[in-house]
Amino acid sequence: MTPMTETLVHALFAWFQKEKRFMPWREEDDPYKIWVSEIMLQQTQVETVIPYYHRWIKKFPTLNDVALASLQDILKQWEGLGYYTRAKNLHKGAQYVMQELQGKLPQSREALRKIPGIGDYTSAAIASIAFDEPCGVVDGNTSRVISRLFRIGDTLTSLRFKKHVAQEVTDSLKWGSPRWINQAWMELGALICTPNPSCQKCPLHEYCESWQYNCISSYPVKPMKKRIPHRKGAIFIIKNAQKEILLVQRRETGLLPGLWELPNTFYDEQPLSDFIMVNDLTLDRSYVNKAEHTYSHFKVIYELFDATLQSNWWNDYWISFQWVPQNELTAYPRPKVHIKAMKIAGLLS
Numbered sequence: 001m002t003p004m005t006e007t008l009v010h011a012l013f014a015w016f017q018k019e020k021r022f023m024p025w026r027e028e029d030d031p032y033k034i035w036v037s038e039i040m041l042q043q044t045q046v047e048t049v050i051p052y053y054h055r056w057i058k059k060f061p062t063l064n065d066v067a068l069a070s071l072q073d074i075l076k077q078w079e080g081l082g083y084y085t086r087a088k089n090l091h092k093g094a095q096y097v098m099q100e101l102q103g104k105l106p107q108s109r110e111a112l113r114k115i116p117g118i119g120d121y122t123s124a125a126i127a128s129i130a131f132d133e134p135c136g137v138v139d140g141n142t143s144r145v146i147s148r149l150f151r152i153g154d155t156l157t158s159l160r161f162k163k164h165v166a167q168e169v170t171d172s173l174k175w176g177s178p179r180w181i182n183q184a185w186m187e188l189g190a191l192i193c194t195p196n197p198s199c200q201k202c203p204l205h206e207y208c209e210s211w212q213y214n215c216i217s218s219y220p221v222k223p224m225k226k227r228i229p230h231r232k233g234a235i236f237i238i239k240n241a242q243k244e245i246l247l248v249q250r251r252e253t254g255l256l257p258g259l260w261e262l263p264n265t266f267y268d269e270q271p272l273s274d275f276i277m278v279n280d281l282t283l284d285r286s287y288v289n290k291a292e293h294t295y296s297h298f299k300v301i302y303e304l305f306d307a308t309l310q311s312n313w314w315n316d317y318w319i320s321f322q323w324v325p326q327n328e329l330t331a332y333p334r335p336k337v338h339i340k341a342m343k344i345a346g347l348l349s
């Protein structure tokens with residue numbers, strides 16, 4: 001027995017109908033476009049996603065266009081959006097659907113989950129939004145709202161917590177269209193029940209236990225925060241006699257798969273002196289500014305050096321390399337921190 005009630009859900013839905021934001025994918029029934037939007041929205045704000053979504057759909061209007069594209073083209077369209085494994089998995093998933101499922105996305109959550117790159121969250125989102133299947137979506141927004149509404153005391157990351165939230169949201173779907181009720185929960189979390197919520201404006205405050213007991217800041221219960229490690233290293237700007245810049249390509253597995261970057265090292269893996277010696281480099285100058293970026297599990301801080309190669313480039317840590325004219329650097333999909341490094345070094349405006 002859950003505390004979810006029909007009147008609560010109607011209050012939520014009435015608010016959503018009035019206040020929902022315009023999002024291009026909300027007008028869509030095409031499951032492919034809903035899939036793209038859901039993948040882009042993971043860890044990323046709606047305003048950031050909208051221009052990427054438009055560019056993506058223009059470049060790849062159908063799932064088949066994604067499947068036929070090269071990984072380089074896929075990564076280029078994704079450049080700057082971060083979490084590149086999402087793009088790689090979307091590419092793999094599209095190829096799987098074209099080859100194994102005759103190009104047709106299945107309509108049930110269970111079948112969707114078998115597609116590479118489609119997990120618990122995405123399968124529930126596509127099945128409910130595209131096909132109206134009554135499966136509750138558990139994301140950061142729904143988790144925050146439901147945990148405060150019903151004072152769920154389990155830790156946010158625990159399986160029990162996720163099951164509880166899924167159960168509550170799924171229960172709410174019987175009083176309306178799963179497509180819209182799921183989105184209403186997510187929208188309430190994005191606009192009203194934010195980390196610093198606007199409870200006075202909330203359509204649900206008369207139902208909300210943590211509002212009534214004045215303990216909103218206790219929910220959701222977060223796991224103990226670990227300080228993320230800082231990794232220090234160096235990025236090298238290496239030019240040949242034609243003033244072309246050396247770019248190297250990352251492996252297609254692991255962090256930032258397949259992206260092109262400036263040669264670099266982490267000091268905890270290979271100290272500066274070792275990297276210079278092994279790669280036959282001389283350092284010409286260093287830059288005052290550092291290139292920094294925070295990933296989910298660590299922060300990188302790179303010093304920047306202009307360097308000269310004393311012999312031919314060879315380093316099998318990267319799968320490929322290319323000498324690139326300065327005005328063609330933007331044609332390569334690059335990690336954000338390397339774009340920052342290129343700007344610091346005056347290679348990009």
Ligand code: SF4
Binds near residue numbers: 145194197199203211
């Ligand atoms: S009353 Fe406040 S805490 Fe409760 S659901 Fe609404 S915004 Fe969230």
